[in-house]
Amino acid sequence: xxxxxxxxxxxxxxxxxxxxxxxxxxxxxxxxxxxxxxxxxxxxxxxxxxxxxxxxxxxxxxxxxxxxxxxxxxxxxxxxxxxxxxxxxxxxxxxxxxxxxxxxxxxxxxxxxxxxxxxxxxxxxxxxxxxxxxxxxxxxxxxxxxxxxxxxxxxxxxxxxxxxxxxxxxxxxxxxxxxxxxxxxxxxxxxxxxxxxxxxxxxxxxxxxxxxxxxxxxxxxxxxxxxxxxxxxxxxxxxxxxxxxxxxxxxxxxxxxxxxxxxxxxxxxxxxxxxxxxxxxxxxxxxxxxxxxxxxxxxxxxxxxxxxxxxxxxxxxxx
Amino acid sequence: xxxxxxxxxxxxxxxxxxxxxxxxxxxxxxxxxxxxxxxxxxxxxxxxxxxxxxxxxxxxxxxxxxxxxxxxxxxxxxxxxxxxxxxxxxxxxxxxxxxxxxxxxxxxxxxxxxxxxxxxxxxxxxxxxxxxxxxxxxxxxxxxxxxxxxxxxxxxxxxxxxxxxxxxxxxxxxxxxxxxxxxxxxxxxxxxxxxxxxxxxxxxxxxxxxxxxxxxxxxxxxxxxxxxxxxxxxxxxxxxxxxxxxxxxxxxxxxxxxxxxxxxxxxxxxxxxxxxxxxxxxxxxxxxxxxxxxxxxxxxxxxxxxxxxxxxxxxxxxxxxxxxxxxxxxxxxxxxxxxxxxxxxx
Numbered sequence: 227x228x229x230x231x232x233x234x235x236x237x238x239x240x241x242x243x244x245x246x247x248x249x250x251x252x253x254x255x256x257x258x259x260x261x262x263x264x265x266x267x268x269x270x271x272x273x274x275x276x277x278x279x280x281x282x283x284x285x286x287x288x289x290x291x292x293x294x295x296x297x298x299x300x301x302x303x304x305x306x307x308x309x310x311x312x313x314x315x316x317x318x319x320x321x322x323x324x325x326x327x328x329x330x331x332x333x334x335x336x337x338x339x340x341x342x343x344x345x346x347x348x349x350x351x352x353x354x355x356x357x358x359x360x361x362x363x364x365x366x367x368x369x370x371x372x373x374x375x376x377x378x379x380x381x382x383x384x385x386x387x388x389x390x391x392x393x394x395x396x397x398x399x400x401x402x403x404x405x406x407x408x409x410x411x412x413x414x415x416x417x418x419x420x421x422x423x424x425x426x427x428x429x430x431x432x433x434x435x436x437x438x439x440x441x442x443x444x445x446x447x448x449x450x451x452x453x454x455x456x457x458x459x460x461x462x463x464x465x466x467x468x469x470x471x472x473x474x475x476x477x478x479x480x481x482x483x484x485x486x487x488x489x490x491x492x493x494x495x496x497x498x499x500x501x502x503x504x505x506x507x508x509x510x511x512x513x514x515x516x517x518x519x520x521x522x523x524x525x526x527x528x529x530x531x532x533x534x535x536x537x538x539x540x541x542x543x544x545x
Numbered sequence: 546x547x548x549x550x551x552x553x554x555x556x557x558x559x560x561x562x563x564x565x566x567x568x569x570x571x572x573x574x575x576x577x578x579x580x581x582x583x584x585x586x587x588x589x590x591x592x593x594x595x596x597x598x599x600x601x602x603x604x605x606x607x608x609x610x611x612x613x614x615x616x617x618x619x620x621x622x623x624x625x626x627x628x629x630x631x632x633x634x635x636x637x638x639x640x641x642x643x644x645x646x647x648x649x650x651x652x653x654x655x656x657x658x659x660x661x662x663x664x665x666x667x668x669x670x671x672x673x674x675x676x677x678x679x680x681x682x683x684x685x686x687x688x689x690x691x692x693x694x695x696x697x698x699x700x701x702x703x704x705x706x707x708x709x710x711x712x713x714x715x716x717x718x719x720x721x722x723x724x725x726x727x728x729x730x731x732x733x734x735x736x737x738x739x740x741x742x743x744x745x746x747x748x749x750x751x752x753x754x755x756x757x758x759x760x761x762x763x764x765x766x767x768x769x770x771x772x773x774x775x776x777x778x779x780x781x782x783x784x785x786x787x788x789x790x791x792x793x794x795x796x797x798x799x800x801x802x803x804x805x806x807x808x809x810x811x812x813x814x815x816x817x818x819x820x821x822x823x824x825x826x827x828x829x830x831x832x833x834x835x836x837x838x839x840x841x842x843x844x845x846x847x848x849x850x851x852x853x854x855x856x857x858x859x860x861x862x863x864x865x866x867x868x869x870x871x872x873x874x875x876x877x878x879x880x881x882x883x884x885x886x887x888x889x890x891x
Binding site: 282284285287288290292293294367369371373374375376384385387389393 | 668670671673675740741742743746776777778779780782783787797825828841842844847
């Protein structure tokens with residue numbers, strides 16, 4: 227995530243902020259637009275203008291919101307995914323009380339498996355247990371793939387643009403899920419499982435600071451073993467312009483089915499107490515070192531929690 | 546208020562002149578265009594000018610206009626060569642601003658009708674553009690490039706002329722029964738094209754809100770850049786549902802190539818920027834203009850529903866408005882002949 231959210235009225239606006247300030251002060255009371263009837267325009271009297279305070283006629287025919295998420299589509303997805311969630315992965319949560327019941331929060335988790343299995347588990351789990359919608363911030367790449375992109379966005383996927391994240395958290399007060407490791411998490415070799423990658427450049431912390439919401443770290447155990455990568459081909463990845471082209475254990479064990487079939491690894495998810503940042507929201511910029519420090523701390527929190535969870539794990543398959 | 550209007554022969558110039566005629570504080574309306582007006586006008590003065598507006602500074606000096614509304618920016622590239630586009634948008638605006646900024650110029654307000662095309666459509670774009678945000682990729686189509694250039698000129702003009710109020714409005718996908726745009730054209734087809742596998746979210750604006758926005762800027766001082774788009778992003782599939790239309794899929798790969806023969810022979814014309822829009826959609830933040838005091842009369846879905854109603858009416862009775870043809874002598878007679886009794890004289 228970059229930091230250009232407040233590239234501000236200065237750089238590109240007409241004659242700088244002085245203008246827009248004046249514009250924003252334009253007298254609200256006298257601001258009576260024109261009422262148009264049969265193609266001709268007449269100024270409307272004040273009384274009419276005030277009656278416009280009532281919501282405008284909005285004949286929507288679907289429940290797709292401005293992010294592209296549809297509760298109806300989620301409902302179907304939840305029904306289809308439920309067996310995988312509770313029978314196959316047998317996901318179990320701890321510390322769900324740390325996820326806020328209202329207001330925005332940025333959920334941050336470790337990321338793993340060649341086709342990441344953790345994102346749907348977290349989104350499904352929180353929607354099922356708490357009844358709150360979760361928006362998954364992910365690579366733009368999804369949007370450009372036909373069908374997949376549409377399904378992904380109906381299911382709550384949002385391109386991880388810093389401004390999208392800010393709006394979700396600040397304006398919509400929603401729950402947003404992000405994996406700061408990006409594709410470096412799922413793209414790592416099996417031998418490096420549960421070793422967290424760099425948390426980007428800390429953009430997620432900056433967005434949370436700006437939006438004035440806490441970060442809720444989640445440690446996920448089980449995803450690594452659901453589709454481990456044994457070998458990566460760099461040439462093919464370059465050729466297809468993909469972050470990685472893996473050979474997974476699933477492909478070896480299950481054949482063609484292994485392209486999409488997960489191993490039934492036991493999922494345990496632990497939500498850690500929310501991290502609040504003691505900074506004012508909506509600042510032009512935040513101290514780079516502070517942001518990096520916070521990001522590192524959160525990464526370390528999840529890392530240590532994972533070690534603890536792994537110490538207690540007796541079996542990959544039974545937990 | 547003495548107003549100079551560009552593009553009087555276009556849909557927007559015509560409707561805007563009609564609207565301005567009804568305002569009492571508008572003393573003079575001078576309309577420029579290469580084409581004759583297509584709507585009946587009572588007191589607007591039509592001046593035939595070339596696309597480069599070479600006579601503009603003379604007109605400005607002679608008429609002492611204080612407000613310029615520049616509505617003649619081409620945003621629909623069907624049947625327009627990129628050369629004409631450049632000539633009208635970039636060179637036209639350049640000359641217009643030169644005349645407006647000349648020493649001793651009486652112009653105190655410039656309002657420009659631009660388009661959200663300046664943001665483009667890309668998978669890397671944010672879901673909502675605020676006015677100060679930059680697009681993810683540099684413009685690739687000629688219309689987007691020309692609009693970006695126009696806005697650059699306007700920015701310089703605003704910088705150099707601090708005494709002039711400059712309002713730049715970026716409108717998003719306008720729908721109106723008499724307005725012909727690439728989108729409205731395909732929405733009139735029995736089956737509406739979509740790109741297979743994509744269901745982009747779009748933001749519409751009702752044509753009355755467009756007029757309202759331009760008049761709002763004429764009547765109040767609202768300097769700066771403003772997005773004008775109604776509330777709500779709606780998926781293309783839902784737009785078709787509201788219009789009760791079936792959809793027909795275009796191939797997601799090689800779409801431009803596939804459309805080339807259609808565009809060439811004028812069967813269904815989908816310029817490149819419209820195809821991009823049908824793939825990735827576009828959303829803009831409309832809050833700044835609302836904060837400036839503007840109120841919308843329609844939401845996005847409301848604008849689409851109003852368009853659907855207009856289409857239904859049209860299906861039953863055809864074009865309800867009588868045809869109008871501009872007759873120079875007749876118009877001059879009504880405006881200037883001593884034989885005509887004008888309400889103002891009485």
